[in-house]
Amino acid sequence: MTHPHDRALPRAVRQAMPIARDILEEVAKQHGVCIRPVPLRRLDTITGKSEIIDVPCGAVLDSKCPPCAKRNRQLRMAQCREGWHLDTEPSITPDEPNEEQRWLVEFRADMQAKRDAAEQAGDDTTDLDAVLSGLDDEINNAGMRGSVTGSAVPKRTRSTRRRQDAPDLPKRKMTNTTLGRTFTSGDGKTYRPSLFVTLTLPSYGKVRNSVPIDPDTYDYRRAARDALHFSKLVDRFVQNLRRVAGYDVQYFAAVEPQKRLAPHLHMAIRGTLPRAEIKQIAAATYHQVWWPQADEVRFDGDHLPVWDEEAGYLDPATGEVLPTWDEALDALDEDAEPLHVLRFGEQVDVQGVLAGTPDADQCIRYLSKYLTKSIGDTLDGGQAQREHATRMLDALRYEPCSPTCPNWLRYGVQPKSAKPGMTPGHCRGKAHKPEHLGYAGRRVLVSRKWSNKTLAEHKQDRRTWVLEALGQTDEPTDLHRYIWRPVPAGDANVPPLAVRLLRSVHERQRWRAHLRELEARAAGQDLSAIPQAA
Ligand SMILES: [Zn+2]
Numbered sequence: 001m002t003h004p005h006d007r008a009l010p011r012a013v014r015q016a017m018p019i020a021r022d023i024l025e026e027v028a029k030q031h032g033v034c035i036r037p038v039p040l041r042r043l044d045t046i047t048g049k050s051e052i053i054d055v056p057c058g059a060v061l062d063s064k065c066p067p068c069a070k071r072n073r074q075l076r077m078a079q080c081r082e083g084w085h086l087d088t089e090p091s092i093t094p095d096e097p098n099e100e101q102r103w104l105v106e107f108r109a110d111m112q113a114k115r116d117a118a119e120q121a122g123d124d125t126t127d128l129d130a131v132l133s134g135l136d137d138e139i140n141n142a143g144m145r146g147s148v149t150g151s152a153v154p155k156r157t158r159s160t161r162r163r164q165d166a167p168d169l170p171k172r173k174m175t176n177t178t179l180g181r182t183f184t185s186g187d188g189k190t191y192r193p194s195l196f197v198t199l200t201l202p203s204y205g206k207v208r209n210s211v212p213i214d215p216d217t218y219d220y221r222r223a224a225r226d227a228l229h230f231s232k233l234v235d236r237f238v239q240n241l242r243r244v245a246g247y248d249v250q251y252f253a254a255v256e257p258q259k260r261l262a263p264h265l266h267m268a269i270r271g272t273l274p275r276a277e278i279k280q281i282a283a284a285t286y287h288q289v290w291w292p293q294a295d296e297v298r299f300d301g302d303h304l305p306v307w308d309e310e311a312g313y314l315d316p317a318t319g320e321v322l323p324t325w326d327e328a329l330d331a332l333d334e335d336a337e338p339l340h341v342l343r344f345g346e347q348v349d350v351q352g353v354l355a356g357t358p359d360a361d362q363c364i365r366y367l368s369k370y371l372t373k374s375i376g377d378t379l380d381g382g383q384a385q386r387e388h389a390t391r392m393l394d395a396l397r398y399e400p401c402s403p404t405c406p407n408w409l410r411y412g413v414q415p416k417s418a419k420p421g422m423t424p425g426h427c428r429g430k431a432h433k434p435e436h437l438g439y440a441g442r443r444v445l446v447s448r449k450w451s452n453k454t455l456a457e458h459k460q461d462r463r464t465w466v467l468e469a470l471g472q473t474d475e476p477t478d479l480h481r482y483i484w485r486p487v488p489a490g491d492a493n494v495p496p497l498a499v500r501l502l503r504s505v506h507e508r509q510r511w512r513a514h515l516r517e518l519e520a521r522a523a524g525q526d527l528s529a530i531p532q533a534a
């Protein structure tokens, strides 16, 4: 393959190449090949060989190209299917870090160094911070628990008075199992029932075709805050569910956008509870956000806090130092009200599902239906819905998305880890972006003992399957054999994208052909082994 810089190519060919590249991208997509591969340098510590390897973007970055998103969805479906109706207790042992995990950690270390250097140079670190948090997610997804940096900062201890009360719910004695009950029918068949639950947020005002009838009275602020803190409400629900169920309930859940642009939740639950109890738990579940107030605007327009090297942010008029994040939290006294209280809406859908039925398959497809879309992907995208999305974004613009959000300055509080250059309304956190619409959390929530496998192990399964089909063994990799390093942008050793895509497509085609051949051969054998039907 040649590339456009090759002077030996006739001019006409060179000019045609951008078009060829578009076509190539399409071909790559059809073959399920990542179209935005990330080049990484892999040093083999045994042979000393160093080479550049393309890693699919879905394995490294937060944003996934369409083929990676699709593959991710297939992996998630396999993971969901595997855990839902387990009949033996999963054995959870921390795994040895595999190669993927190792390079993720090393890559993260490099990015951290870059970020720290940028901070020292007084540069904006927002993008690098976002990359780091994305990597942390990936590291967790790759099956490692906890964050790499650990929690060096001691957790704040809150007054017990402010601790959230357990809601008034029945409580069963806890048994040490993750498995649901089974039922045996008259003919001795065992049934393994489970649940598929859909939880939604409350109404913020009447809607028609998923768009507010009266935008002026629609409660966008509440919708924004509910979306920002939705994942914590889900955590509460699971806590309460386990308490009531009396066993270590496992779940696989997906957060998806509703047409009215609020996140909602589909959850496959292992085991079963009475429908009425699930509804009771949903109704009793709430989450309080104990943050400083964010309703009274203190600084706006040109009247914004100013940065002082020594003291942090000051009131521009009086020179008064604004309370730091910790001071503002300490100032929440016993009479303080939570900034926000979240509850689920009345719409709770509970469906009983039996293992191995078409119903179960249908639910699994449903659970992963939106995984390739972002929350903000409006589903039909008419004019009214676009305006609705714009109003939602406006409401999110000045809502603090996290303790470090610059929006705190608007309400007279220094954000956590305050630094110069912070401007309210210009937070670059994910939650404020049109594709997230307030919900920046994970789209798939899987409990720890769902299956015996992490997503990385499910990926490994597929790899092993392919290699076996090819008649090759997956050589056990020595964990310390490879060292991975990011490749700087513009590195001359990285061939043009078109070349790399073509190479990947070629490889994919080769093993597909090989697979077909093996399948045909296997089918032939099977046919001869099966007695002919009369
Ligand atoms: Zn990709």
Ligand SMILES: [Zn+2]
Pocket (backbone or CB within 6 Å): 399, 400, 401, 402, 405, 406, 407, 427, 428, 429, 432
């Ligand atoms: Zn923010």
